[in-house]
Amino acid sequence: MLEGKRITLGITGGIAAYKTAELVSSLVKAGADVQVAMTTSAQKFITPLTFEVLTGNPVHTDLFQNDFSGGVLHIDLAQKTDLLLIVPATANIIGKAANGIADDLVSTLIMAATCPIMFCPAMNVAMYNNPICQINISKLKDCGYHFVEPASGRLACGVTGKGRLAELTTILQSIDQILTPQDLAGLKVLVTAGPTREPLDPVRYLTNRSSGKMGYAIANAAALRGAKVILVSGPTHITPPDLVDIVQVETAIEMHDAVLKHSDSSDLIIKAAAVADYRPVEISDHKIKKQADSMTVPLQKNPDILGNLGTRKQEKQVLVGFAAETHDLELYAKSKLINKNLDLLIANDVTLPGAGFDSNTNIVRIFWTDGTIEALPKMEKGQVAEEILDRAAKILRTRRGES
Numbered sequence: 001m002l003e004g005k006r007i008t009l010g011i012t013g014g015i016a017a018y019k020t021a022e023l024v025s026s027l028v029k030a031g032a033d034v035q036v037a038m039t040t041s042a043q044k045f046i047t048p049l050t051f052e053v054l055t056g057n058p059v060h061t062d063l064f065q066n067d068f069s070g071g072v073l074h075i076d077l078a079q080k081t082d083l084l085l086i087v088p089a090t091a092n093i094i095g096k097a098a099n100g101i102a103d104d105l106v107s108t109l110i111m112a113a114t115c116p117i118m119f120c121p122a123m124n125v126a127m128y129n130n131p132i133c134q135i136n137i138s139k140l141k142d143c144g145y146h147f148v149e150p151a152s153g154r155l156a157c158g159v160t161g162k163g164r165l166a167e168l169t170t171i172l173q174s175i176d177q178i179l180t181p182q183d184l185a186g187l188k189v190l191v192t193a194g195p196t197r198e199p200l201d202p203v204r205y206l207t208n209r210s211s212g213k214m215g216y217a218i219a220n221a222a223a224l225r226g227a228k229v230i231l232v233s234g235p236t237h238i239t240p241p242d243l244v245d246i247v248q249v250e251t252a253i254e255m256h257d258a259v260l261k262h263s264d265s266s267d268l269i270i271k272a273a274a275v276a277d278y279r280p281v282e283i284s285d286h287k288i289k290k291q292a293d294s295m296t297v298p299l300q301k302n303p304d305i306l307g308n309l310g311t312r313k314q315e316k317q318v319l320v321g322f323a324a325e326t327h328d329l330e331l332y333a334k335s336k337l338i339n340k341n342l343d344l345l346i347a348n349d350v351t352l353p354g355a356g357f358d359s360n361t362n363i364v365r366i367f368w369t370d371g372t373i374e375a376l377p378k379m380e381k382g383q384v385a386e387e388i389l390d391r392a393a394k395i396l397r398t399r400r401g402e403s
Helices: 017-031 049-053 073-079 091-098 105-112 123-128 132-143 168-179 215-225 252-263 305-311 329-339 381-399
Strands: 004-012 033-039 083-089 117-121 151-154 160-164 190-195 226-232 247-248 270-273 278-280 299-303 318-325 346-349 364-368 372-376
Touching: 004 105, 004 117, 017 033, 017 049, 017 083, 017 168, 033 105, 049 364, 083 091, 083 105, 083 168, 091 105, 091 117, 091 132, 117 132, 117 168, 123 132, 123 160, 123 215, 151 329, 190 215, 190 252, 215 226, 215 247, 215 270, 215 381, 226 252, 247 318, 270 278, 270 364, 270 381, 305 318, 305 329, 318 329, 329 346, 329 364, 346 381, 364 381
Parallel strands: 004 033, 004 083, 083 117, 190 226, 190 270, 226 247, 270 318, 318 346
Antiparallel strands: 151 160, 278 299, 346 364, 364 372
């Protein structure tokens, strides 16, 4: 999301200023060009040299500093950027911005910027809860400014309450959301992810190697693009994205019931979960003891979730399925696409390096109903998620008569 983006960071004088070094490092690693402006007070907590080293760019501290490109510094910084971040946003800078005061470089940037502006407040709990501060925040929100709510916890002053700078991951996710086109805004997206577990007894179960990474990446990407996302997830070790509503399930039947509960109201359904085809006929109430040299476990078929979705698919609804194969991928993928009444089928050969379960990358082929097959190169699962959503959004727009 941040590759090639220019982000201007305004750092003000709060103890949380030291945390901005890690934020800047993360932005740079993500491919952003980061420009830093600091107030005089901010320099009491952390030096400009730190950010010069991290960004490879000069740090701006003086409103009247010369701009060697021939422009006006605060105008160039404010307008030649994709996002202006104010971190930490103190009560002072929030008050200035809310009342149109521009008496230093950072406050002047806020007044001159035409890009989205995001404040990340961090201050003493009493200052944050002060009615004047809250009025100023409300005023800025009403004007279209973005805020990342502070976290609760022990503050630097020793008091416990709301006022800590939000976690780095929360800030980065908010940045991604602001810079991501909201082409799925107003739509409901239902995503499934992970494996299912079919219990044999209280300590054993049948499952598969799915990690859930692909489904979680899709859910996160859809949420960042403005969709209301319901993520129905089997057991995984992944922390759910902040912006999605998660429904935790374990068995195929539980997943079936959860999916059907939300399917009719969903505009786009992406079934990325690896659902067990069969489950034991009987589940032992006690641990099964080792006895004979061999053991037979009778199995019965689980509900066909994707097939059921295809049968009840609505006119403007888009249904995307996945197929993880080890051989004859094209044959099975084409059959599944037709038999399940899908709009897109995403298939991968899990025997290929970089495309198997629990990998951070994937190598997929996208099958369309008109017979088109797109082969994507190996890429991060987050990138694959974007590619899938791009195509699904195109079908949605066509069904809705949108350009």
